[in-house]
Amino acid sequence: MKEIDQNxxxxxxxxxxxxxxxxxxxxxxxxxxxxxxxxxxxxxxxxYRSKEKLFMAVFKLVISLFIPxxxxxxxxxDVFFDKIRQFAKxxxxxxxxxxxxxLFILHEINRNPDSLVKEFFSRGINPEAFFAMVQREIDAxxxxxxxxxxxxxxxxxxxxxxxxxxxxLQRVIxxxxxxxxxxxxxxxxxxxxxxxxxxxxx
Amino acid sequence: MKEIDQNxxxxxxxxxxxxxxxxxxxxxxxxxxxxxxxxxxxxxxxxYRSKEKLFMAVFKLVISLFIPxxxxxxxxxDVFFDKIRQFAKxxxxxxxxxxxxxLFILHEINRNPDSLVKEFFSRGINPEAFFAMVQREIDAxxxxxxxxxxxxxxxxxxxxxxxxxxxxLQRVIxxxxxxxxxxxxxxxxxxxxxxxxxxxxx
DNA sequence: GTCTATAAATTGATAGAC
DNA sequence: GTCTATCAATTTATAGAC
Numbered sequence: 001m002k003e004i005d006q007n008x009x010x011x012x013x014x015x016x017x018x019x020x021x022x023x024x025x026x027x028x029x030x031x032x033x034x035x036x037x038x039x040x041x042x043x044x045x046x047x048y049r050s051k052e053k054l055f056m057a058v059f060k061l062v063i064s065l066f067i068p069x070x071x072x073x074x075x076x077x078d079v080f081f082d083k084i085r086q087f088a089k090x091x092x093x094x095x096x097x098x099x100x101x102x103l104f105i106l107h108e109i110n111r112n113p114d115s116l117v118k119e120f121f122s123r124g125i126n127p128e129a130f131f132a133m134v135q136r137e138i139d140a141x142x143x144x145x146x147x148x149x150x151x152x153x154x155x156x157x158x159x160x161x162x163x164x165x166x167x168x169l170q171r172v173i174x175x176x177x178x179x180x181x182x183x184x185x186x187x188x189x190x191x192x193x194x195x196x197x198x199x200x201x202x
Numbered sequence: 203m204k205e206i207d208q209n210x211x212x213x214x215x216x217x218x219x220x221x222x223x224x225x226x227x228x229x230x231x232x233x234x235x236x237x238x239x240x241x242x243x244x245x246x247x248x249x250y251r252s253k254e255k256l257f258m259a260v261f262k263l264v265i266s267l268f269i270p271x272x273x274x275x276x277x278x279x280d281v282f283f284d285k286i287r288q289f290a291k292x293x294x295x296x297x298x299x300x301x302x303x304x305l306f307i308l309h310e311i312n313r314n315p316d317s318l319v320k321e322f323f324s325r326g327i328n329p330e331a332f333f334a335m336v337q338r339e340i341d342a343x344x345x346x347x348x349x350x351x352x353x354x355x356x357x358x359x360x361x362x363x364x365x366x367x368x369x370x371l372q373r374v375i376x377x378x379x380x381x382x383x384x385x386x387x388x389x390x391x392x393x394x395x396x397x398x399x400x401x402x403x404x
Numbered sequence: 405g406t407c408t409a410t411a412a413a414t415t416g417a418t419a420g421a422c
Numbered sequence: 423g424t425c426t427a428t429c430a431a432t433t434t435a436t437a438g439a440c
Contacts, residue, residue, distance in 0.1 A: 008423080022312075022313075023228070023313065024226065024228065024229070024309065025229075026225070026228045026229035027227075027228035027229075027313065029415075030415075030417085031416095039425095040426085041417090042418080042424075043425085045418075046423070046424080047423095049417095050416080050417075100312070103305075103308055103312055106305055106366060106369075107226070107309045109369050109370045110305055110369050111225065113369040113370070113373065117369075117370065117374065127375050149375055149376070150386070150389075150390070153364050156363065157360050157362075157364060158360065161355075161359035161362060161363045161366075162355050164308060165308055165358075165362075167308075167311050167315040168307070168308060168319060168323075169355070169358075171315065171323070172319065172323050172327050184349075184351065184352070184355075191352065198400070198401045199397050199400045199401045231432095231433070232433075241406080241407095242406065242407060242408085244406075244408085244435085244437095246435095247434085247435060251435095252434080252435075253433095253434065
C-alpha cells in the first residue's frame with residue numbers, strides 16, 4: 001500500500017492476477033505465481049492463507065474494473081445516442097487494456113455461478129435505471145420500441161466477444177495478423193455504437 | 203461404434219465431454235470422467251492413453267460441431283438476407299443445445315492458442331468465400347458498404363455471447379429467471395438477423 | 405476388457421531457522 | 423518478513439489378477 005514496488009502483498013496480488021487471468025483458478029499454480037512475483041511459495045501463504053483466498057482477492061480486484069459503470073452513463077448530461085457512444089468508447093478502451101478479463105470472469109462464474117455472483121455482483125449492478133431510461137426514450141418516440149434487455153445484451157455482445165474470442169478469431173478470420181486485428185478493434189469503438197444506433201433510430 | 207450404449211470407448215468419450223465442458227482441461231478429473239461413464243479409472247487409460255489424449259479427442263469432437271458451416275449458407279439458393287436468417291436459426295439452435303461449448307473452446311484456445319488452432323482449425327474454415335459473397339452484394343448495390351469481417355464478427359458476437367455469458371447475465375440482468383432467459387434466447391433467433399439486416403440494408 | 409491395488413508425480417500447505 | 427525443507431493430499435498413470 002505504501003511503497004510503489006516494494007510492497008510484497010501487492011506484488012503478489014498482481015502476479016496472481018497475471019497467472020489466474022491466463023490459466024484460470026484450476027490451471028494456475030502457486031509456484032507460477034511465486035515465480036512471477038520473484039519470491040518464494042511460502043510467502044504466498046503468509047500473506048494470503050490459501051490459493052482460494054488469493055483467488056478471491058484477485059477476482060474482487062478484477063470485478064471492480066470490469067463491471068460496467070452504467071450509472072455514470074445514465075447520469076451524464078448527454079443525449080441518449082451520445083451516451084451509447086460514450087459507453088462504447090470508455091468500456092471499449094477498458095476491454096482493450098484488459099483483454100483476458102472477460103473470458104476469465106465468464107469461465108470462473110461458469111465453474112461456480114451462485115456463490116461468485118452472489119458475493120461479487122449483489123451490489124454495484126443495477127440495470128433497472130438503465131431500463132427506465134430506455135423506456136423513456138421509447139415513450140418519447142425517439143427510438144424504436146425495443147426490449148431494453150436485448151439492447152444491453154447487444155451492446156455487450158458486440159464489444160466483449162471480439163476481445164474474448166481474439167485468440168481464435170484473429171487466427172481464423174484475420175490470418176493471425178495482429179496489427180490488422182488491433183485496428184479493427186479500434187475501429188469498432190466507433191462502429192459499434194453507430195451500428196446500434198442505426199438499428200434503433202426512427 | 204457398433205452398439206448404441208454398450209460401446210465403452212464412446213461412453214468414455216461422452217462422459218469426458220461432459221466433464222471437460224463443465225470444468226475445462228485443468229479442472230477436469232479422470233475420476234470424475236470415470237464416474238460419469240460408470241466405469242473404472244484404469245479403463246480410461248486403456249482406451250485413451252492419457253488425459254491429454256482424451257482431451258484432444260473431445261476437443262476434436264466438439265470442434266466438428268462448433269465450426270459454423272459457412273459453406274452451406276453460401277451455397278444455398280436463398281437471397282442474401284435469407285441466408286443470414288437461415289444461419290442465425292441453424293447456428294442458434296446448435297448453440298442452445300450446446301450452451302457450454304463456446305466458452306469451453308474459447309478458454310482452451312486461450313490457454314494454448316497456436317497448437318490447438320493449427321491442429322483443429324487449419325482446414326474446414328474458409329471465410330474468403332463468405333467475404334466474396336458480401337462484396338458481391340455491396341457491388342450490386344444491395345447492401346451498404348461494410349467490412350465483411352466486421353459483419354461476420356457482429357453476427358457471431360450477437361449469437362454467441364448471450365449463450366457463453368448466460369451464467370452471469372441471467373443472474374445479473376434477468377434476476378436469475380431461467381424461463382425468461384430461455385424465451386429471450388429463442389426470440390433472438392429471429393431478432394438478431396433482423397437487427398443485422400436493419401443495419402446494412404439500403 | 406475390466407477390475408483392484410499401487411506407484412509416481414504434482415502441488416497446496418506448513419514447520420522452523422534466520 | 424523471508425527463506426529452505428518437508429509434509430500431506432490429490433491425481434495421473436501403471437501393474438497385474440481375472
